[in-house]
Amino acid sequence: MSATRTLIHLVSVALLLLWSGVLLYFYATGRITQYLPGDGIFRPMVLMSGIGLAVLALINLFTMGAEDPGCEGHDHGCCGHDHSHDAHADCGHDHSHDSHSGCGHDHGHDAHAEGDHEKGHASHSHGHGLLEESSWTGRLVAILILAAPITWAAFMTPDRYSANAVINKGLYNPNYNSTANADKFSLRTDEAAKPAATPATTTADSAAAKADPQAQSYGSFTLDDLKAQVPQSKEGNFILEVPEIYYTGGDIEVQSVLAGQSVETIAQVLPEKVNNADGRRLRIFRMLVQCCAADARPYSIPVEFADKAPPYKDMTWIKIVGKMAYEKDGDQTVPVLKAERVEETAAPENTMIY
């Protein structure tokens, strides 16, 4: 190998190790829990690809000296050598296609000076990587793009979003009657009775159901059902996550049972911007993630206090105990938690809900 080729090879190996290192670091420290959901394939894939990239890098490091004689049916595209036309002339073959294939594989073992190969590279390239093909500027830019953002992000990421991102992701645009994820947080267990995208009676007519965002009936639900479903604290408060409360806005039976009950939840807090003329309200939210933190969406509900809302710093984690209430706002039913007791608390292990 020429010096250039060796250098590029080593840089490539180093870049793979860098990516592998970042993946494995976030997996090993458990910080991956802030980025990817625990169920499903995504976290294990980070571990496997972290190991995979390291193995790939090491294999390439240890086989660096090996000739790469090419692959099926040709050697141009893949042998790591380039056959400038001079080189071809050197080997004494003519350039018709049949003899081309005849001599193809010998080239890998030819005694051509490396300099020849390098020259050939400059004149025409054969589907090699960016690092092999580009000019020196191109190579440096490619290396920079591959190395700098991932390193910078790995060191500088706060592992959590700021209020700004939460608002941009739609904090103040809730749609309480959306049922898309309702089964996941429904307080019902009976499979058949879970809210489908459309209630049972209108299954055949999805267009009508879509046009009607009102809260709907999904069959009977009793206090006993609630007690069977939801864990209770020592004082008898129902412990619910914000998305669970959020989704009750679409289910009138659950509402009728839950209204007036004592509910306890942990969430982050931001100021309330709607229906809050007298300043008695805060908005609490949790981020719900489908497959990575980039698709996190805030699920939020208002919390109402008897007097002016306490001045919490934005994004503070708080534990709220209060009575559930529901109010109509246009065609939506908004779940409101009437706070009785609020205290600051530590962030939960998983700040995102998956």
Next chain:
Amino acid sequence: MILAALPDPSRLGDVLMAFLSILFEGAPYIMVGTLLSGLIDAFLPAKLLDRLLPRNRVFSTLIAGFLGLIFPVCECAVVPVIRRLVQKGLPLSCALTYMLSAPIMNPIVAVSTLTAFKEFQKVTGWLEIGNATMTLARLSLGYAVAVTVGLIVLRFRPGRVLNASIIEGIEAQRPEGSAAPKVPFNSRLVHAMRTAMRDFLDTGMYFTIGVIITSVFNTQVNQAILDSVAGNEWLALPSIMGLAFVLSLCSTSDAFIAAPMAAFSQAAKLAFLVFGPMMDIKLMFMYSVVFRRRVVLLMLVGTFLLIGLMSQPWISLIEMLQTSTKP
């Protein structure tokens, strides 16, 4: 808890957070794709694909649109694989159709769409499969668009579509009739690993650029403005497709994002779910590894218009078929 030592959240921190999370999600699949591409390059006989596919290019393109059902790949893994398959003699039209349809026409995506749109409950048996409106519409429209693009590309010489370096990779394989050379297994493996490394870095670079841009939009632009246009029949479709382009979601999970967007019509969601897996910021950069810039831009405009125009009629058609087959 490690949190104490971490930097405070900030606008920049939001971008870095989104960047890393998409990277953690996508990089493993790029690795899978590039390992495959390395192995394909080293071990797949050049003429095998040609022999397996029907001679008729139109017919083989139609078949390529279904290959995702057998070889499911997501959009991050498909780009490096496609590049090698083209160099191994897979006709361009088939490759393009497979590339665009595989991230949609694929069992994992079908299941996630069924789940997100709550269509599992409606499909109680094989006969009721027609009830899964969104899933059927998504898979069929994705197939139709992919095949259309493939058939259009059939009219062009590969040289006008592919990057010069890819073309030379194919030309090197032109010599026909030569017996398979005897290359020792170990050498082939060495070669496969080198190819995989190069392909990972190539794809990874464009992926990185795309993810940076996506992360900025993802966290710095207030997506609530979308809701204000959701009801407008002229703006809803282009803006939700723009969102798909900007968010660069993974096709296995985008249905979960689309389903709760209650303000948007079914047609708009369909456009989101078909356009997103075919074209988004990170893909645009990744495609340019294989295709000429101009072709990538034409593909962007073409798929945008095609899907934008087809979504509403398509969903109406599916719903019409359902009601006409109802007893």
